[in-house]
Amino acid sequence: MNLANLIFSSADVFKIISVDNQTDQINIYVQSRQKICLCPNCCEPSTKLHSYYTRKFNDLPTFGKSCRIFLKSRKYHCLTDECPLKIFTERYENHFQPCKRTTKRLEDKLFNTALELGGKPAERICCHFSIPVSDTTLLRLINRAPLPAPGVFTAIGVDDWAYKKRERYGSILVDLTTRRVVDLLPDREEESLITWLEKQPKLEVITRDRYGKYKRAATKGAPQAIQVTDRWHLLKNLGEALTKMMTREYARLTRSLAPRIEESPVEIPEELPIREKELATTGIIRRRFDEMKKLQAEGLSIKAIARQLGMHRETVRKYMLTENLVRKSYKDRGMIENYFNYIKKRMEEDDGLYLKTLWSELRHMGYPGGYSTLSEALAYYGIRIGKKARNPKTQQHSGSFFKPSNAAMLFLTSENRLTATQKKLIDKLCKSSCGLERALVLVRDFRNLMENKLGNQLQGWIENVLHSGISEMATFANGLLRDYQSIENAIRLPWSNGPVEGNVNKLKTIKRQMYGRASFDLLRKRLVLKPT
Incomplete structure (x- = not known):
């Protein structure tokens, strides 16, 4: 040749x-x-x-x-x-x-490598492949590349992303047909999104979360397009309402049911000490809860209490819904209980047993925990390993009944995915509280609407919630009425904001790879120009 x-x-x-x-x-x-x-x-x-x-x-x-x-x-x-x-x-x-x-073919390869990896990583990779180039040259290729002319899109998804969490945010726009990022906006303000949407006269679908500025911008910038709310956020908001309800019911249900469904105690040799669990209702958390209740009794608002005590407003709101502080939930059985007999034997054989030695022996026996996990577990039970090991006498411990957030998740989970123990817990909750029983029926009806695309039945479900007498669920239903049409579209139509969430995850990866030292323009080009 x-x-x-x-x-x-x-x-x-x-x-x-x-x-x-x-x-x-x-x-x-x-x-x-x-x-x-x-x-x-x-x-x-x-x-x-x-x-x-x-x-x-x-x-x-x-x-x-x-x-x-x-x-x-x-x-x-x-x-x-x-x-x-x-x-x-x-x-x-x-x-x-x-x-x-450089030749055009080499420049194209360097450009695509820089888009994928950034400056320094791309430089190191190129040196491995006998292409001597600096990171400055690679970044210069990206900065010189022009952004493509805005195309014509029919379905767009929008979501926010954080420069710095809770301080500065931008917006990401994704073509739902190709699932590619088409643009980044430097903020999440209403005017910026309106300006971008006005250049898309053929836009038919906009998916978004329930952020108010996105809703108003989509209405003004693309009035011809239908809006679709993200279904995951609907379930998340429903879960938050359930958690508030569980928190409100927690104290009463724990007192009435905990003794009856508590698991059998762990069988531990009498010589090994057992310590009562420390509750989250002691110490600084207890004092802050009491201070919050005093301020609540004085009639202060949630915002005023949060500012005065330095607490998050959601924490204050959660505490205001309950009269008793929810304690932490611990598992009654841990990994270490299976090895109590061996630990007892080794403590009797060697008074100067070191914890490191015991951990190595347990690892060979199949103990999956780390060194620090073993140390914390032994300290939890009051077991001291070493030359000064003692066996202080303590009382039997007992766990709390349930955790509100975990119970709320069980209500949201499909019935065919629940274990027998989880079903038993749900039955106990529903039998002891008519409100939780009604809430379970409503939650499963809502999941049925979403899974079977029954958007035409949403209005009837909302009316049932408003007449159920459950204040937390009624608040959630009133929120649905404020954005009813887009939520009905979310239940009825196949469009989803999932591709946008995936690209937000990609954006976070690239942003962290750049160590926060790159400009918005460089981040924008790396996402928009990135090859498929």
Whole structure:
């Protein structure tokens, strides 16, 4: 095969003069075979040669070595008298561009590598593949690349992303048809999104979360498009309402039911000490709860209490709904209980047993926990390992009945995915509380609407909730009425904000990879220009 066809295609007008194979580099000497060249200013052909000069280009590596092309190029006289450009250099369409020091094919590879990896990582990868390049050069390729002209989209998803969580936010726009990022906005304000949407006259669908500014921007910027709320956020909001209800019912249900469904105690040898669990209702949490209740009794608002005590408003709101502080939920059985007999035996055999030695022995026996986990577990039960090991007498411990957030998640979970123990817990809750029994029916009805796309039954479900007498669920239902049409579309239509959430995750990965030191423009180009 001709050597020129290995480096260039048969349609290219280049002639290989020679190849110099050095220790760490291959030099290829090339000459052009063009007979006529067009003036770049007046586009008139010229055959009048002025002179020769040599251009040097870095090319893709060859046989594991960096490659360099030496092109013998020419200068021509422009034959047009009116043209201000009297002398011009030879031009090439595909491989070599004016004022460049790399071939076009190498620059394309470097550009795509920089989009995928960034500056420093791309530099290290390129050096492994015998392409000497700096991170500054790679980033310069991205910064010089123009953003594509805004296309015409029919379905767009929008969501926010954080420069810094709880302080600064931007917006991401994703084409739901191709699932690609089409643009980033520097903020999540209403005016910015309206300006972008007004340039999309053929937009038919907009998916979004329940953020108020996105709702108003979609209504004003694209009134012809239907809006679809994200279904995951609907379930999340429903779960939050259930958690508030569980928190309100927690104290009464724990007192009435905990003794009856408590699991059988762990069988531990009498010689091994057992310590009563420390509750979350002691210490600083208890004091802050009491202070909050005093301020609540004085009639202060949630915002005023949060500001005065330095607490989050959601924490204050949760505490205001209950009269008793919810304590932490611990498992009655842990990994360490299965090894109590062996621990007892080793403590009797060796008074100076070290914890590190015991942990190594338990690991060989199949104990999956780490060193710190073992240390905390033994301290929890009051077991001291070492030369001064003692067996203090303590009382039997007992766990709390249930955790409100976990119970709320069980209500939201499909019935066919619940275990027998979880079903038993739900039955006990429903039998002891008419409100929780009604809430379970309503929650499962709502999941049925979403799974079977029964958007036409949403209005009837909301009316049932408003007449159920459950204040937390009624608050959730009133929120649905404020954005009813988009929520009905979410239940009825197949569109989802899932592709947007996936691209937000990609954005977070790239942003953290850049260590927060890059500009918004660079982040925008890395997402919009990123190849599929």
